[in-house]
């Protein structure tokens with residue numbers, strides 16, 4: 001029990017146990033957080049009036065929308081925090097380990113020290129407006145990463161210099177490839193024991209299959225790390241040692257001199273020569289310049305010529321510039337910020353096809369929704385064209401509705417500044433949009449969509465292409481991965497069910513990877529999520545943000561069902577309802593799908609004679625029936641996948657309603673599925689575990705008992721990295737188990753690889769467990 005709350009200080013947030021049942025403790029905790037805010041001057045955003053003017057009109061060429069992406073614990077949050085500090089948006093340094101950083105603003109994030117929601121933060125650096133999106137590093141939240149990549153123009157990949165490329169970096173890197181996002185790399189933690197610049201660069205080259213451009217060299221490594229050398233300008237930046245103020249604001253930048261450090265100068269000249277050759281290989285314009293004027297003497301090649309060539313190569317994604325530093329020890333972040341402005345693209349340097357049709361009309365993408373108790377939903381938008389103004393109506397194409405936006409804010413983590421208008425290229429926070437959800441396209445009015453469609457059609461016709469529908473004008477949303485875990489959720493009482501429904505509806509708008517279903521048999525609400533942590537966080541948020549103490553059922557694996565042989569079935573439905581007689585006969589063929597990728601949605605084919613006769617309404621009814629029967633498989637009621645349905649014949653008398661047709665198709669499907677050889681499919685996960693050598697054998701022994709197949713064991717510095725495939729069902733609570741096995745030192749990531757058939761034996765065991773026979 002806490003006694004004197006007025007004496008609490010910042011550090012206590014971590015040290016003191018705040019009992020969640022005790023209101024006094026909770027008040028003390030809130031007070032503590034408030035204190036931090038006051039200390040850090042949250043309430044008065046920097047240079048209000050002065051920066052307000054620049055907030056209204058940043059020239060688009062000076063905007064950088066960037067994301068920070070990395071493996072968990074590489075130092076994204078710490079780096080972001082330093083960026084905000086050096087650009088003077090916060091007055092003291094936050095520390096993830098103390099739980100008081102700006103970007104990890106959700107209570108759980110502060111407590112768990114991980115970044116869950118990507119929060120956008122705006123700040124200015126060297127005459128540039130930087131909109132920064134902190135993306136989460138945990139695999140359970142890859143959708144968040146993908147969603148933020150969608151609205152970025154460039155990204156900074158942060159690495160732990162002692163670990164090189166880790167599992168999650170690979171995933172995020174591939175996602176960034178998919179969205180054509182130009183990148184630069186930051187090798188963080190250069191101060192850490194075991195940090196190795198060379199090792200990290202090699203691992204980037206080999207694992208990410210990309211060409212690293214070394215624009216910096218470290219001065220010292222691990223304990224002796226004290227600064228960096230700019231390879232392009234041959235200057236060195238040295239941060240002062242740990243005396244006096246050690247916030248890293250002051251550092252010395254001076255040209256490298258032969259007399260001071262001959263070795264370093266030689267290394268730098270070598271690195272510069274290698275860089276020039278590398279860039280000349282990738283950029284013809286630069287190659288010509290070098291050959292024409294500097295082939296004799298690379299040394300005299302001006303820095304700005306080299307910089308602009310590096311920029312072109314980076315934007316074309318032919319290579320990635322590499323920088324280094326230590327965010328925690330306040331070294332190297334300012335040069336990194338300079339690099340962001342120098343080498344990453346402005347919004348108008350990215351190509352977005354759909355923009356040509358909107359001309360200067362508003363077109364924006366809603367990429368994130370947050371629920372605020374007072375102000376309702378806050379929607380983060382990226383403006384691609386036109387201007388957004390508060391107190392105006394906008395049209396949401398996806399929802400086909402007009403909404404009113406009351407306020408427009410610039411996001412400084414949990415502090416926001418009101419603005420009177422915002423132009424293309426910016427990221428903003430809107431208040432008042434009630435319908436808009438993540439992934440929706442927002443334009444000025446319905447008429448402007450019509451105009452854009454006409455524009456697009458004109459364009460397509462002149463190119464001899466097809467006509468264009470609204471769908472071509474939507475900014476492509478992100479693919480939502482299939483949830484692999486589910487569990488039931490119960491409200492504290494029947495009376496609070498509507499509150500729970502409301503909470504879940506809000507959470508789903510924020511996070512489309514959360515799915516909520518109603519169990520048709522039991523009437524219970526079911527949560528489906530991406531991982532144990534995902535569901536745990538949702539549970540926690542319902543409690544904190546909506547004040548509902550809910551009960552979760554046991555966490556279960558989302559299995560699937562399929563068939564193994566072709567089957568046929570016919571069914572007839574004959575019913576008199578009211579005056580009308582409904583008579584439907586259906587004949588279906590089912591066979592296993594043999595495509596490479598699994599087919600989650602039904603694959604529907606029509607036999608030739610059946611196809612030509614079907615009216616559109618009837619066809620829709622048939623497909624509805626098939627979709628319904630897909631939801632519950634014949635074995636254990638899990639969704640069906642990898643089945644091809646051929647509709648052989650459908651005969652319905654004119655009085656039959658579409659509902660009856662659907663019902664008959666569905667029944668016929670069930671009949672066919674029951675007849676077939678059935679198979680349960682289980683999610684198979686890619687697992688990557690990093691452990692110290694001494695714990696390796698214990699981890700491997702344990703994996704063998706989990707039906708795990710080990711694919712590779714790599715060495716990473718002093719650690720071993722085990723790459724394996726394991727059924728998800730065997731991985732419940734693995735974080736606790738790994739902690740025990742490795743005395744807390746091991747880490748792992750888990751990601752869906754595919755669905756695979758269970759063995760007969762496993763299937764029977766599962767069947768017995770589920771039906772209560774075991």
Ligand code: GDP
Pocket residue numbers: 070071072073074075076077078079096097113114115137188189190191192325326327328329
């Ligand atoms: P995130 O998960 O990528 O957001 O990483 P965090 O910023 O939360 O940092 C994870 C851990 O690494 C924290 O304990 C940080 O204090 C630590 N850390 C971050 N940057 C550095 C660094 O430059 N050097 C060292 N030695 N540790 C760092």
Ligand code: MG
Pocket residue numbers: 076077078104113114115
């Ligand atoms: Mg973080």
